[in-house]
Amino acid sequence: RGKVERVLDARLAEAGQMVSSLLSDQRIDLNTIAVAATGAAKTDGILETDYSHKLSCQIWSLNGALVGSSGSAPQGKLTDRDTGFSTNVIDGEKWRVYSVVNEALGMRIMVGDSYKVRDRLVEDVTRGLALPALLVLPIMAVLILVSVQRGLAPLERLASALSQRPAEDLSPVSVAPLPREIKPMGDALNGLFSRVTVMRDREKSFTSFAAHELKTPLAAIKTQAQVAAMAPDKDTRLRALDQIQHGVGRADRMVRQLLALASLDSDDALDESKGQVAKIIQAVASDLARTAAEKQVAIGFTDHSEAVMRTHAVLLSVAVRNVVENAIHASPVGASVDISLTNESGRCHISVHDMGPGIPAEEIPRISARFYRGKGAKEGGSGLGLSIVAAALERLGGDISFQRHPEGGETVTLMIPVG
DSSP: OHHHHHHHHHHHHHHHHHHHHHTTOTTSOHHHHHHHHTTOOOOTTSOOSSGGGSOEEEEEETTSOEEEEOTTSOSSOSOSOSSEEEEEEETTEEEEEEEEEETTTTEEEEEEEEHHHHHHHHHHHHHHHHHHHHHHHHHHHHHHHHHHHHHHHHHHHHHHHHHTSOTTOOOOOOOTTSOTTTHHHHHHHHHHHHHHHHHHHHHHHHHHHHHHHHHHHHHHHHHHHHHHHTOSSHHHHHHHHHHHHHHHHHHHHHHHHHHHHHHHHSOOOOOOOEEEHHHHHHHHHHHTHHHHHHTTOEEEEEEOOSSOOEEEHHHHHHHHHHHHHHHHHHSOTTOEEEEEEEEETTEEEEEEEOOSOOOOGGGGGGTTSTTOOOTTOOTTOOSOHHHHHHHHHHHHTOEEEEEEOTTSSEEEEEEEEOO
C-alpha cells in the first residue's frame, strides 16, 4: 500500500507542476488548464484504470478568489495549505491534496484525489499482486522442498550407512555421490577414521606387546624366587636373588618405557615448564649413574655451549634418558658413554657416543619404529627406547641423526630448537 501511495503522491505533484507551467501561456483558458490536469496522472503501468479521470484541480488567486476548476472538483476549497501535500476532509469526504504556488502569476494550484478512489486503487493493486502470489508461492514451496530433499538425500544415505556400520568398521566412506558443498565433511570424516584406525592399531600392538614382554621377566622372577626358596646352599640362593634383581630391573625399565610412550601418545597436557638444557642432561646422567655402575660403564658430560639454553624439561629429559640408557646397554663392560652439548643457530646439539657395536646402515631407517629390535640388539631390550625419543622429538620440533664414530661405536645426536 505504501508504494502505491507514494506513486499516487508523485502523480499529484506532477499534475500540479504541469498546471503551473501551462498557466504561463495566457492564450489557454484557465478552466481548460484545470481539466487538462486531470489527465496528467498515469500509473506507470502499475494498474490501468480510469484513475486519471478522477483527479480534481482548482486554481486560486493569492487573494483567495477561485479562478478555475475541473468538473470533478468539490465546491469547497481543496486545502488551506500554501504548498506541499496535505490530507483534508471536504464535505465529509477525505482527500489527498498537493498545492503549488506560481509567484509570477499570483496563482495557487491545487490538485487532489479522493481517498475513496485511492482505496479502490490499492485494493485493485493488492488483488492483482496477491492472486499470482497465491498461485506461485505454493509451487515455489514445493520446488524448494523437492530441491532440499534431493540435495540432502546423499547426506541422509551417508548417515544411514554410518548408523548401520559395526563399531569396528572404520573404512573410508565414499564421497563421490556427495554434493560439492558436503564433500569437505566426508573428507574430514575419512580423515578422522584414518586417525582412529592408526590409534587403534597402535593401542592393539602396544597392549599385545606389553602383555608378551612383561610375561617373560615376571615368569623368570617367579622361577628364581622358587629357586631361592628351595636353595640347598647360600651360593645358589644368592645367584637366584641376583637373577631376581636383574628381572625386576628389566621389568621396571620396560614399564617405565611403556608409560612414557603412552604419555607421549596421549593428548593429555604435559608439564610445560622449561629448564636449562645442561642441567637436564646432568640430572639424567646422575639418575643413570647406578645403572651404568652395574655394567662398570662411566658416563661423561662436556658442555661446549656458549649460552644458557632452555627447552621443555620433561620432553628433553625423556629423550636424553632413553638415548643414554640405550648407550649404556650397548656398551661393553668397562667402556664409557660420552655426552656433549653444543649450540648452533638456535638449536642445541646433544651427542651421545658409546663404544657398542653400532647400528648397521640398512637398519637406521627402521631403528625408531616401535618394538623394532636390530639384529645386533642385546637380549632384554624392548625396542621402545628410540621410538620414545622420536615421539618426544616430534613434540619438541627436533631431529635425530646416527653416525658411526671413527674410534668405534655409535654417535646419536639430538638437534632441538631452544630459547
